[in-house]
Amino acid sequence: MLFEARNVAGEPGSGVRYHPVSLQLEAGEILTIYGQSGIGKSQFLRALADLTPHTGDVLLEGISQTKIRPEHWRKQVGYVPAESGWWADVVAQHFSEPPPKAWLSSLSLPPELLDASVERLSTGERQRLALLRALVLHPKVLLLDEPTANLDQRNAQKLIELVKTYAQTEQAAVIWVSHDADERALLGNRSLEIRAETTHQAHHS
Amino acid sequence: MNIESLSAIDLGLAALLVVALGVVQFLMGLGLQRSLVIGTVRMTLQLLLVGLVLKALFASANLAWIGLMALVMLALAGYEVSARQKRPIKGWRGYLIGLLSMGVTAAIITLLALIVIISPQPWYTPQYAIPLLGMILGNTMTGIGLALNHLTQTAWANRSRIEARLLLGQTATQAMADLRTEALRAGLIPTLNMLAAAGLISLPGMMTGQILAGAPPMEAVRYQILIMLLITAATGFGSLLAVHLGARRLFDDRQRLRLERLGQRS
Numbered sequence: 216m217l218f219e220a221r222n223v224a225g226e227p228g229s230g231v232r233y234h235p236v237s238l239q240l241e242a243g244e245i246l247t248i249y250g251q252s253g254i255g256k257s258q259f260l261r262a263l264a265d266l267t268p269h270t271g272d273v274l275l276e277g278i279s280q281t282k283i284r285p286e287h288w289r290k291q292v293g294y295v296p297a298e299s300g301w302w303a304d305v306v307a308q309h310f311s312e313p314p315p316k317a318w319l320s321s322l323s324l325p326p327e328l329l330d331a332s333v334e335r336l337s338t339g340e341r342q343r344l345a346l347l348r349a350l351v352l353h354p355k356v357l358l359l360d361e362p363t364a365n366l367d368q369r370n371a372q373k374l375i376e377l378v379k380t381y382a383q384t385e386q387a388a389v390i391w392v393s394h395d396a397d398e399r400a401l402l403g404n405r406s407l408e409i410r411a412e413t414t415h416q417a418h419h420s
Numbered sequence: 421m422n423i424e425s426l427s428a429i430d431l432g433l434a435a436l437l438v439v440a441l442g443v444v445q446f447l448m449g450l451g452l453q454r455s456l457v458i459g460t461v462r463m464t465l466q467l468l469l470v471g472l473v474l475k476a477l478f479a480s481a482n483l484a485w486i487g488l489m490a491l492v493m494l495a496l497a498g499y500e501v502s503a504r505q506k507r508p509i510k511g512w513r514g515y516l517i518g519l520l521s522m523g524v525t526a527a528i529i530t531l532l533a534l535i536v537i538i539s540p541q542p543w544y545t546p547q548y549a550i551p552l553l554g555m556i557l558g559n560t561m562t563g564i565g566l567a568l569n570h571l572t573q574t575a576w577a578n579r580s581r582i583e584a585r586l587l588l589g590q591t592a593t594q595a596m597a598d599l600r601t602e603a604l605r606a607g608l609i610p611t612l613n614m615l616a617a618a619g620l621i622s623l624p625g626m627m628t629g630q631i632l633a634g635a636p637p638m639e640a641v642r643y644q645i646l647i648m649l650l651i652t653a654a655t656g657f658g659s660l661l662a663v664h665l666g667a668r669r670l671f672d673d674r675q676r677l678r679l680e681r682l683g684q685r686s
Contacts, residue, residue, distance in 0.1 A: 264587060268676065285675040286586075289589050295587075300579075300580030301581065301584065311588065311589075
């Protein structure tokens with residue numbers, strides 16, 4: 216088992232209320248997540264990345280989150296939020312190493328974009344670059360929060376292909392929040408609904 | 421040489437100037453008379469009270485009383501620091517961070533100045549100890565207040581940036597590096613301005629006071645230079661400590677940004 220969540224839920228009193236979630240992912244597997252707006256899908260991903268206090272336990276290769284230093288955990292469990300934060304002026308400053316040319320071209324991003332100022336990026340460019348800056352760390356688990364929300368269909372398709380390839384070649388697990396049933400179908404057959412009161416176990420559609 | 425004594429009538433004449441200002445404001449419809457009256461009366465009472473306390477303190481020159489006075493000054497300064505925060509760290513910790521960083525640096529630097537540099541006999545002679553501590557506290561209070569305020573406000577406004585850095589495997593220290601530097605800069609700006617303006621734009625209060633009291637100008641200048649150096653060191657080290665403690669409080673043991681630990685003051 217590569218990645219496992221056991222009864223993960225928001226901390227009592229934090230106002231985050233989704234039914235406790237348990238899930239298991241093998242290497243190379245992709246799981247899509249859906250659920251009503253505001254139910255706590257992003258909060259669930261934040262808990263998996265250990266960015267927010269939560270109950271339950273999360274395990275990577277059988278080792279509990281609490282046993283791994285937080286900065287190491289987050290490098291291995293890469294979370295790309297719906298809205299990406301950029302702290303420096305130039306795009307390249309946010310990358311620990313330059314992304315492979317193939318990744319850039321597969322997302323139709325020109326290499327010059329790395330030297331551009333962050334301010335000049337479009338929302339869609341930010342979203343794709345945020346994915347790439349997480350991928351260059353080679354995470355074993357990838358948590359994506361609606362990564363195609365600001366992309367046209369063609370670019371969304373390309374991003375899906377890139378993530379699928381990454382999962383296969385690196386034997387990484389992917390959890391992908393998506394509102395779009397067609398997109399979920401493209402990503403494979405494992406899907407999980409985050410609910411307010413009762414969770415559905417992962418089912419095959 | 422002795423200072424010219426001021427009578428109550430002399431002060432009354434000066435007060436007439438403020439009364440005149442109040443009348444003009446009233447005629448112009450500015451509506452500030454109330455604050456003006458309250459501020460003036462409050463200032464007079466506070467200073468008279470301090471005068472009485474100092475008089476008693478100087479007469480006794482007792483280390484315990486001087487220590488108590490120092491603690492009261494420190495507690496008030498600590499309160500001022502937390503009262504000036506727009507997004508204060510909640511609970512007793514917020515007060516304690518300001519108090520501790522100010523107390524530790526002000527105490528060390530005041531003691532150093534009294535024992536090693538000025539060395540009056542005894543070292544705690546209140547005529548030296550109390551004004552010295554007052555000047556150091558007054559300035560570190562401003563610096564630490566500004567630095568902490570800047571730290572918490574920028575952290576609040578930059579959640580997604582800080583979290584983006586955490587998500588890419590940076591530690592809390594790395595993720596906060598820029599904001600810490602900016603906060604320290606914000607805390608030191610008044611001190612840097614003070615250093616630049618000293619003597620040219622403003623004649624510092626203590627030097628002016630000593631000259632009025634009949635001290636030779638060069639002696640007064642040397643004292644003023646000493647005070648400015650002490651203030652600069654105290655503000656700088658105090659802000660460093662406050663920003664360090666404040667930034668730590670913004671994160672938990674799993675290096676998660678915990679902005680809910682900040683309150684809001686309207």
